[in-house]
Amino acid sequence: MSALGRAAIVCIGTELTRGEIHNTNATWLAERLTALGLEVSSIEAVADDAAAIMGALERASSGNPLVACTGGLGPTTDDITSATVAAWQGVARVRDPQVLAGLEARLARAGRQLTASSAQQADFPAGARILDNPHGTAPGFAVRRARSSSGTTSDGATASPCQLFFMPGVPREMKPMFESFVAPAAQALVQGAQRQVRLRCFGVPESMLNDQLAGLEAQHGVRIGYRAHFPEVEVKLLAVASSAEAADSLAARAAADARARLGKAVYAEGERDLPRAVGELLRERGQTLSLAESCTGGLVGSLLTAYPASDFLLGGVISYANQVKLELLGVDAATLERHGAVSAEVARQMAEGARARFRSALALSLTGIAGPSGATEQKPVGLVYYAVSSAQGTVVRDVNVSNRPREGVQLYAAWCGLNLVREVLLAG
Amino acid sequence: MSALGRAAIVCIGTELTRGEIHNTNATWLAERLTALGLEVSSIEAVADDAAAIMGALERASSGNPLVACTGGLGPTTDDITSATVAAWQGVARVRDPQVLAGLEARLARAGRQLTASSAQQADFPAGARILDNPHGTAPGFAVRRARSSSGTTSDGATASPCQLFFMPGVPREMKPMFESFVAPAAQALVQGAQRQVRLRCFGVPESMLNDQLAGLEAQHGVRIGYRAHFPEVEVKLLAVASSAEAADSLAARAAADARARLGKAVYAEGERDLPRAVGELLRERGQTLSLAESCTGGLVGSLLTAYPASDFLLGGVISYANQVKLELLGVDAATLERHGAVSAEVARQMAEGARARFRSALALSLTGIAGPSGATEQKPVGLVYYAVSSAQGTVVRDVNVSNRPREGVQLYAAWCGLNLVREVLLAG
Numbered sequence: 001m002s003a004l005g006r007a008a009i010v011c012i013g014t015e016l017t018r019g020e021i022h023n024t025n026a027t028w029l030a031e032r033l034t035a036l037g038l039e040v041s042s043i044e045a046v047a048d049d050a051a052a053i054m055g056a057l058e059r060a061s062s063g064n065p066l067v068a069c070t071g072g073l074g075p076t077t078d079d080i081t082s083a084t085v086a087a088w089q090g091v092a093r094v095r096d097p098q099v100l101a102g103l104e105a106r107l108a109r110a111g112r113q114l115t116a117s118s119a120q121q122a123d124f125p126a127g128a129r130i131l132d133n134p135h136g137t138a139p140g141f142a143v144r145r146a147r148s149s150s151g152t153t154s155d156g157a158t159a160s161p162c163q164l165f166f167m168p169g170v171p172r173e174m175k176p177m178f179e180s181f182v183a184p185a186a187q188a189l190v191q192g193a194q195r196q197v198r199l200r201c202f203g204v205p206e207s208m209l210n211d212q213l214a215g216l217e218a219q220h221g222v223r224i225g226y227r228a229h230f231p232e233v234e235v236k237l238l239a240v241a242s243s244a245e246a247a248d249s250l251a252a253r254a255a256a257d258a259r260a261r262l263g264k265a266v267y268a269e270g271e272r273d274l275p276r277a278v279g280e281l282l283r284e285r286g287q288t289l290s291l292a293e294s295c296t297g298g299l300v301g302s303l304l305t306a307y308p309a310s311d312f313l314l315g316g317v318i319s320y321a322n323q324v325k326l327e328l329l330g331v332d333a334a335t336l337e338r339h340g341a342v343s344a345e346v347a348r349q350m351a352e353g354a355r356a357r358f359r360s361a362l363a364l365s366l367t368g369i370a371g372p373s374g375a376t377e378q379k380p381v382g383l384v385y386y387a388v389s390s391a392q393g394t395v396v397r398d399v400n401v402s403n404r405p406r407e408g409v410q411l412y413a414a415w416c417g418l419n420l421v422r423e424v425l426l427a428g
Numbered sequence: 429m430s431a432l433g434r435a436a437i438v439c440i441g442t443e444l445t446r447g448e449i450h451n452t453n454a455t456w457l458a459e460r461l462t463a464l465g466l467e468v469s470s471i472e473a474v475a476d477d478a479a480a481i482m483g484a485l486e487r488a489s490s491g492n493p494l495v496a497c498t499g500g501l502g503p504t505t506d507d508i509t510s511a512t513v514a515a516w517q518g519v520a521r522v523r524d525p526q527v528l529a530g531l532e533a534r535l536a537r538a539g540r541q542l543t544a545s546s547a548q549q550a551d552f553p554a555g556a557r558i559l560d561n562p563h564g565t566a567p568g569f570a571v572r573r574a575r576s577s578s579g580t581t582s583d584g585a586t587a588s589p590c591q592l593f594f595m596p597g598v599p600r601e602m603k604p605m606f607e608s609f610v611a612p613a614a615q616a617l618v619q620g621a622q623r624q625v626r627l628r629c630f631g632v633p634e635s636m637l638n639d640q641l642a643g644l645e646a647q648h649g650v651r652i653g654y655r656a657h658f659p660e661v662e663v664k665l666l667a668v669a670s671s672a673e674a675a676d677s678l679a680a681r682a683a684a685d686a687r688a689r690l691g692k693a694v695y696a697e698g699e700r701d702l703p704r705a706v707g708e709l710l711r712e713r714g715q716t717l718s719l720a721e722s723c724t725g726g727l728v729g730s731l732l733t734a735y736p737a738s739d740f741l742l743g744g745v746i747s748y749a750n751q752v753k754l755e756l757l758g759v760d761a762a763t764l765e766r767h768g769a770v771s772a773e774v775a776r777q778m779a780e781g782a783r784a785r786f787r788s789a790l791a792l793s794l795t796g797i798a799g800p801s802g803a804t805e806q807k808p809v810g811l812v813y814y815a816v817s818s819a820q821g822t823v824v825r826d827v828n829v830s831n832r833p834r835e836g837v838q839l840y841a842a843w844c845g846l847n848l849v850r851e852v853l854l855a856g
Contacts, residue, residue, distance in 0.1 A: 015655050017468040019459025020664075022450055026473070031447030040445040041480060045454070045471040048653075052469055059487065075635040076654045109830060118635045135831070170656070172833070227448055291726070291746060297737065298721065298729025301746045305725025306835050308801065309748065315756070316746035318719060318729045324743035324786065328756070358752065373736065407734050 005189030007033045008060035009043040012053055012071035012081055013169055016045040025070045025174060031227070033068065036183060037190035037240065048078045054088045061145045061162040065189055068182055071169035073138040075117045081166055082141070086125035089143060093123040096130060099139055106137060131165070131181045136173040141166050142181065192240055195247040197255040199235040202274055202415055204265040206233045212261045220254035231412045232274065235262070267422065275303035278418045281425050282312035282362075289421065290358035291316030292329050292350040292365035294341065295384060300364065300414045314358045319350065329353035329365075340379070342367050344396045347385035351396075355389045362390045362424065364417050370409045384413040388424045395424060433617030435461045436488035437471040440481055440499035440509055441597055444473040453498045453599060457606065461496065464611060465618035476506040482516045489573045489590040493617055496610055499597035501566040503545045509594055510569070514553035517571060521551040524558060527567055534565060559593070559609045564601040569594050570609065620668060623675040625683040627663040630702055630843055632693040634661045640689045648682035659840045660702065663690070695850065703731035706846045709853050710740035710790075717849065718786035719744030720757050720778040720793035722769065723812060728792065728842045742786045747778065757781035757793075768807070770795050772824045775813035779824075783817045790818045790852065792845045798837045812841040816852045823852060 009029050015021050026043045033040050041064055046052040053072075060067045072081030086093045100122040104114045121138045124130060131140035144161045165182045167174045201209060206228050213235070217224050225236040237258060239250035259266055268277040282289055289312055291301050298318045305313065317328045322341055325331040330353035331346055339345045350365035368384025375381045382401040387394055399416050401409045437457050443449050454471045461468050469492055474480040481500075488495045500509030514521045528550040532542045549566045552558060559568035573590045593610045595602045629637055634656045641663070645652050653664040665686060667678035687694050696705040710717055717740055719729050726746045733741065745756045750769055753759040758781035759774055767773045778793035796812025803809045810829040815822055827844050829837045 014653055017458055017471060018462040019455045019457065019468075020655060021657070022452060022455045023471075024450060027447045027450045029447070030445055034446045039475075040447075041475065042484065043445060043451075043473040047467075047469065049469075056470065074654075074656070076638040078653055106831075112633075112636075115635060115639055117638050170658075172836075225446070225448055293726065293729070295733075296730070297733025297741070298719070298726025298744065298746065299733075301721070301726025301748075302724070302730040302838075305723075305727075305748070305798070305838070308834070309725065310802075313725070313746075314749040315752035316726060316748075317756075318726065318741075318744035318746065320729075320733070320738060320744075321742045321786075328743070328745075328785075357756075358749075370733070406736075410730075410733070 005038045005066065005186065006041050006064045007038045007066040007068065007186065008041055008064045009033075010053075010056045010060050010067060010069040011043070011045045011169075012048060012069065013045070014047040014049075014078065016071075017047040025169065025171060028171065028175065029068050029070070029178065032178065032183070033186060035196045035236075035238070036186045037192070037194045038066070038186055048072055048080055050080060050084045050087065053081065053084045057085070057088055057164065061164060062147055065147070065160055065162055066182070066186055067162060067164040068178065069164060069166045070174055073121065073140065073166065073168045075115075075121055075137070077117070079120075082120075082123055082125060085128075085141075085143060085164075085166065089125055089127075089145070091126040094126045095119070096122050096124055099130065103137060131167070131177055133168065133173055133177060135176060136168055136170055138168050138173075140168060140177050140181070192242050193244040193247045194238060194240040195244070195251040196239075197237045197251050198270055199237070199255065199258060199262065199266045200232055200268045200270075200273065201235060201262060201265045202232045202267050202419055204233070204262070209233060209235060209262065209265065213258060216254065216258060216261070220257065221250060222254040230408065231415045267419065274415055274418050274422075276307050278422050279304055279307055279309055279312060281422060285425055287361040287425065288312055288314050288358075290314045290354045290360035290363045292319055292354035292363065293317070294319050294325070294350070294366060295368040295370045296366045296410050296414050296417075299410050300366065300417055303414060303418070314360045317354060317357070325350060329357065342369055342379055342383060342385060344385050344387075344398065347387040348389075348394050348396050351387040351389035351394055362388060362421060364388050364421055366413055366417050368409070368413055370406045372406060382409050384409065384416070386413065386417040386420060388417075388420045390424055390428065392424070392428055395420060433466045433494065433614065433619075434469050434492045435466045435494040435496065435614065436469055436492045437461075438481075438484045438488050438495060438497040439471070439473045439597075440476060440497065441473070442475040442477075442506065444499075445475045453597065453602060456599070456603065457496050457498070460606065460611070461614060464614045465620075465622055466494070466614055476500055476508055478508060478512045478515065481509065481512045485513070485516055485592065489592060490575055493575070493588050493590055494610075494614055495590060495592040496606065497592060497594045498602055501549065501568065501594065501596045503543075503549055503565070505545070507548075510548075510551055510553065513556075513569075513571060513592075513594065517553055517555075517573070519554040522554045523547070524550050524552055527558060531565060559595070559605055561596065561601055561605060563604060564596055564598060566596050566601075568596065568605050568609070620670045621672040621675045622666060622668045623672070623679040624667075625665045625679050626698055627665070627683065627686060627690065627694045628696045628698075628701065628705075629661045629663060629690060629693045630659065630695050630847055632661070632690070637661055637663060637690060637693065641686055644682065644686060644689070648685060649678060650682040658836065659843045692851075695847065702843055702846050702850075704735050706850050707732055707735055707737055707740060709850060713853055715789040715853065716740055716742050716786075718742045718782045718788040718791045720747055720782035720791065721745070722747050722753070722778070722793075722795040723798045724794045724838050724842050724845075727838050728794065728845055731842060731846070742788050745782060745785070753778060757785065770797055770807055770811060770813060772813050772815075772826065775815040776817075776822050776824050779815040779817035779822055790816060790849060792816050792849055794841055794845050796837070796841055798834045800834060810837050812837065812844070814841065814845040814848060816845075816848045818852055818856060820852070820856055823848060
């Protein structure tokens with residue numbers, strides 16, 4: 001992997017060193033930098049403390065041509081990244097009038113005035129390049145630093161200076177900033193081309209995917225990575241070659257083989273998650289959907305409406321109480337009495353009732369025991385019945401989501417239901 | 429913070445530096461060490477690479493009396509922690525006959541034989557203390573290291589040597605090992621006591637909270653930290669004192685002052701988020717709730733049912749299509765025509781319709797423009813009307829969630845709605 005450049009990640013924030021939040025930024029940055037062809041040599045998290053930050057920057061910059069940093073750019077007294085970098089570089093901080101005007105305008109739109117603490121977000125180390133932040137108040141910035149002698153060992157005497165990028169800790173602000181400013185700088189460090197294909201899989205455990213793909217790396221000259229991100233597993237195929245065309249064709253051949261081996265476990269490729277893929281399929285087919293959610297309490301609706309959904313989603317009923325199942329979904333009282341609310345029969349009637357009530361092409365229902373209480377001898381926590389009703393009839397399934405907390409049961413069941421909608425659409 | 433001991437965390441594994449898995453061990457260790465009263469100065473993740481591991485150990489041990497390490501203790505070729513530590517300490521590796529016998533017995537029970545790669549799990553740096561692992565094959569170990577001069581600055585000339593603990597990367601093996609061996613060593617380092625209070629705030633931006641708490645740190649001798657975790661901001665007050673009682677009373681005084689300054693922005697203290705706090709309040713008051721969700725598409729229901737909710741949540745209607753608002757919620761067609769679906773009038777009728785339909789004590793409705801499309805000249809993306817209907821009448825509010833993507837608009841609006849339920853309950 002001599003063609004790979006090197007990078008380090010520094011995440012600033014006492015909430016990290018106190019373990020108050022997971023450092024998801026570090027994982028995301030490490031994955032992106034790796035996908036861009038760089039080798040991440042270290043990831044360090046430090047507290048909002050000037051000496052600790054300077055130490056981490058010193059270490060990260062001495063051995064790497066690129067350092068991606070997050071955190072400490074906001075308006076509060078514990079946001080000291082900009083001041084600390086200025087001190088570390090031995091320069092003053094300069095207030096940027098354009099950024100300040102932008103801050104004022106932004107606050108004015110929200111009916112607020114610029115305060116001293118807000119204004120400090122317009123202060124940058126002298127000479128820093130300002131990185132625009134269209135998704136939040138605090139811009140990022142980038143500085144250069146000569147690399148110390150320890151950094152030249154791996155790159156020889158021609159080592160370029162280190163570029164350090166400082167981005168906000170808020171993921172939705174950090175990620176676009178990374179793509180706009182850090183990704184191009186990272187790509188410039190890599191020789192050769194690479195291409196990554198992401199296969200999104202649901203319903204098959206990681207170890208089984210791994211078995212099904214045995215030998216694929218050697219056969220196609222690609223590298224396989226797995227990323228289990230509940231409730232799905234992502235299979236990443238990385239092809240590295242001398243040209244973009246060669247990498248593309250390597251990746252395409254490997255992806256075709258992998259899809260053939262994995263079959264219907266692959267529900268999409270790339271960025272789309274299952275709720276989005278199902279929504280797009282409904283839209284393509286011109287079909288409408290309604291929902292009858294009991295144990296998921298609105299989660300399926302929430303997942304689908306995270307993307308524009310008004311052209312296929314008519315609505316739904318959150319039928320938490322049994323009375324709602326009877327009155328709004330037309331579930332039969334005798335069926336409910338005989339089989340219980342968590343049963344294949346009630347799931348069927350909920351889906352059929354929703355389809356009739358909303359006059360939708362398809363209806364999805366879910367009823368189960370999310371836990372932690374509610375289990376019986378026959379019905380454990382994690383048992384969920386779900387059904388899809390359409391003009392072709394009603395399909396009822398069940399799943400037992402074991403060893404998961406309440407939210408895990410709900411999320412896995414929601415995806416099972418959405419996957420059944422997908423299956424019915426593809427078969428219909 | 430001189431009363432706090434210091435610690436560092438080093439996590440070993442290329443799966444971390446490639447971003448293939450979240451470093452949940454680091455979060456867990458940081459939280460536990462912080463709770464034990466230590467200040468975690470840095471968390472570093474490095475690849476399975478001898479030079480990288482040695483560099484991280486050198487840095488971590490030079491400034492801290494305690495270092496907790498995870499990973500690289502297993503049987504595969506990339507598990508090099510033990511060999512690397514031996515090289516770093518300048519000692520040989522010694523095979524422990526008792527550990528070897530245990531490995532053999534364990535494998536025999538699984539019908540397998542000891543291989544060379546398995547046997548290396550019984551090799552430890554000479555002089556290391558072996559840490560028993562009742563939950564897996566690879567024991568941990570601990571070594572001592574004299575701290576370099578840079579470590580003595582914060583602790584004076586009496587700095588004790590650094591203790592380094594090496595634990596497996598598998599969380600269910602690592603955690604009990606930490607409690608048995610690392611936690612007692614950590615406690616021995618702590619002088620005095622500390623207490624943290626977390627105030628959960630909603631509806632007031634971080635910079636404004638910061639302004640309202642100006643001077644509180646100096647006044648009460650506590651440290652304030654902010655954690656913006658959309659849509660809320662958490663204010664953390666940390667008190668350190670010579671005894672637990674003193675820390676408690678310091679924290680309590682500071683918290684009372686902060687609550688007085690922040691007023692109703694504080695919705696809870698500690699672990700509970702707003703959906704949970706609202707659910708608990710409904711339960712306490714013996715009140716039931718129903719929902720009428722348009723732009724949030726089931727999100728409020730999903731947030732409330734993330735916790736057991738069957739004793740207060742009757743159900744809801746996801747009224748995505750206008751027809752559903754008319755048919756299931758009894759919204760008046762003329763009102764809908766005149767004011768549009770996104771209006772105070774329709775929000776009011778949705779809440780009143782849901783309350784009548786579900787016969788609940790309270791009903792919450794939301795209707796708005798989540799974006800990215802759907803805006804008009806009068807009604808921008810982010811505008812959401814929400815209403816709570818109860819025996820006391822119906823309260824209608826609106827909010828304009830600007831500069832947020834679709835999911836941000838939905839989440840912020842959902843919290844606004846839940847906060848209004850809380851206000852109505854507290855006033856009623």
